[in-house]
Amino acid sequence: MNLTRTVCPYCGVGCGIMAGADGTIKGDPEHPANFGRLCSKGSALGQTIDLEGRLLAPQIGGRDAGWDETLDLIANKFSTAIRDHGPDSVAFYLSGQLLTEDYYVANKLMKGFIGSANVDTNSRLCMASSVAGHRRAFGTDTVPGTYADLEQADLIVLVGSNLAWCHPVLHQRIAEAKSARPSMRVVNIDPRKTATSALADTHLRIVPDGDISLFNGLLTYLADTDALDQHYLKHHVSGGLPAITQARLGDPLESGLSHDELEQFYQLWAGTKKVVTVYSQGVNQSECGSDKVNAILNCHLATGRIGKPGCGPFSVTGQPNAMGGREVGGMANMLANHLDIENPDHRAKVQEFWKSPTISAEQGLKAVDLFEACASGKIKALWVISTNPAVSLPDAEGVAAAIANVPFVAVSDIMARTDTGDLADVLLPATGWGEKDGTVTNSERRISRQRAFLPAPGQARPDWQIICDVAARMGWSDAFGFSSPAEVFAEYVALSTATMDFGRDLDLSIFADADYVNMIPTQWPQNDKRFFANGGFYHPDGKARMLPVSTPKASARDAFTLNTGRNRDQWHTMTRSGKAPRLGAHLAEPYAEIHPEDAAALAISAGDLIELSSPKGTSILRALITDRCARRQLFAPMHWTRQQSSAGLVNNLAISVTDPVSGQPASKANQVSARKFGAV
Ligand code: SF4
Secondary structure: OOOEEEEOOOOOOOOEEEEOOOOOEEEOOOOOOOOOOOOHHHHOHHHHOOOOOEOOOOEEOOEEOOHHHHHHHHHHHHHHHHHHHOHHHEEEEEOOOOOHHHHHHHHHHHHHHHOOOOEEEHHHHOOHHHHHHHHHHHOOOOOOOOHHHHHHOOEEEEEOOOHHHHOHHHHHHHHHHHHHOOOOEEEEEOOOOOOOOOOOOEEEOOOOOOHHHHHHHHHHHHHHOOOOOHHHHHHHEEOHHHHHHHHHOOOHHHHOOOHHHHHHHHHHHHOOOOEEEEEOHHHHOOOOHHHHHHHHHHHHHHOOOOOOOOOEEEEOOOOOOHHHHHHOOOOOOOEHHHEOOOOHHHHHHHHHHHOOOOOOOOOOOOHHHHHHHHHHOOOOEEEEEOOOHHHHOOOHHHHHHHHHOOOEEEEEEOEOOOOOHHHOOEEEEEOOOOOOOEEEEOOOOEEEEEOOOOOOOOOOEOHHHHHHHHHHHOOOOOOOOOOOHHHHHHHHHHHHHHOHHHOOOOOOHHHOOOOOOOOOOEEOOOOOOOOOOOOOOOOOOOOEEOOOOOOOOOOOOOOEEEEEEOOOOOOOOOOOHHHOHHHHOOOOOOEEEEOHHHHHHOOOOOOOEEEEEEOOEEEEEEEEEOOOOOOOEEEEEOOOOHHHHHHHOOOOOOOOOEOOOOOOEOOOOEEEEEEEOOOO
16 A cells, blocks of 8 residues: 555644545654654544545535636626625634645735735634744744753743643644653643643642733743843843832732642742743633743743743644634734734835736734624625634634624535535535645644545535635636645745845755755754854844733632643544544543532532523533532533534533633633533
């Protein structure tokens, strides 16, 4: 059996895979992300590539239609909406599952040709707060960490990150490094005890959103114990004094930790030179997520613990190509190549490169705002590509109603039935993993090729091609005349080279002569170049910024705090992972974890159902009684859709509270009431 080198389509670790058309799946021993390792999800990919449930032909109003008729209709509906209501009356909603080439053409079309920035992505739910934090601190959204840093660190601090379930191969790499070097310390900071806590030497159970108190306390401790790097602060950082002054106003005990726990953690951090702080959704998915990120970055900047091997803050991305999307400006507030949409020089350069008739001068609508604009009637034509917002966004029922309120909705997907697709006027059959070619970038900025090893089923087409076909019908055939993903990638590389004079270091010139077909996984800017190694950052003065960060005001929480997240063996709304029987066997039904004392207070016994309610909706879940959750806290996975279990949909409980800087929803701290199902 010939095996094709490709990349896992699940999490942001971006493991290399060798795959065969017969369903053979092996870890790629030569891929630097995993060196042959795979987790349960990746190794079960062979069970997910059948055609059951696939969308195999374009559909208009529920009937099969030809491609020409369907593409003409979409182009006509979008053009008419733009003519009658302006460019901001249309929107695209994309996905971190898309390949970089898909992202690139969608953003080029919306920002450079339609003239709106209403193109956002489900990556907004994943790491938008990290993007905002990086931009504030570094001047660009640049992730400094690498996977090798995790193995070289003497202390790894995992904050709001259940790596064991959500980035399992990174967890394996840390576990192996710790086993080989027992002096390595791991601290897990999380309100919930998780599988990751088992790896840690210490689990610090903070209260929800207690991170800022904890890290402001660390900054204060570092200042008070003469543990700051004064030379680094003087030459490479500004804003240190105001940040420390602000941090002193907080009380670290508000983190929920005891004095002893804080003292021990602070001593360990201050006494260890090589510290990597890894963080993900527990930090990002908060109404103060951007400030949490900057509270972490402040501590690394104040001590010069950045830009060195085994050292630095490291935001790990949730989705396989969240990073690639960011690189090509895949969010409503960015331009390609880490350029700023609100900077006139950046806009002019990109427009000149694209030779486009216009370029959006303002940020577009971020995910939650975008669907609120659908609800209010502002959006007249919406195209959802490779994602299921009617399940995955907070206030899922409200989002479904908002989509239904849009006069024209197109959905591109691999599946014939999704909760969002059921609301569409037009369905477009997209090729899926194993059938399409392109590139993805993982959490450590490594660009790898996804390669097809299966034929496109039915009439399915790759997303980049569908987008270009619509653009051509809207009158822009020259700018979207790509005939392959290699040509799209080449244009993106050329754009990166053309905009190098803005000093962004997103230099892809190493790919200029790359053999796209045989491209090997490559980190940018270069394999041997470490970001910030020379102490230079991307603000105009070349310095990083420490930001004064305030402790969030504790809101009155007399209800339960519901934390939503992932299971070990499922992915998002289970479109793909739900097909694998082995994965379904892990945790087979919707559930909510509840502390034993809370369960007793509600007269809930093992196996009972628990009913959770918020002003937005109700969910009925199996009660899983465990001390993994602290008192008055619950955890429920977000995978189940209406089609699988209408009672198990948990995002219908969430109110659309977002971080005011990043627009990322606060999915970790939903306020709900709870009772035994059936109790009166
Ligand atoms: Fe796929 Fe992530 Fe598992 Fe690697 S760790 S096999 S990328 S799901």
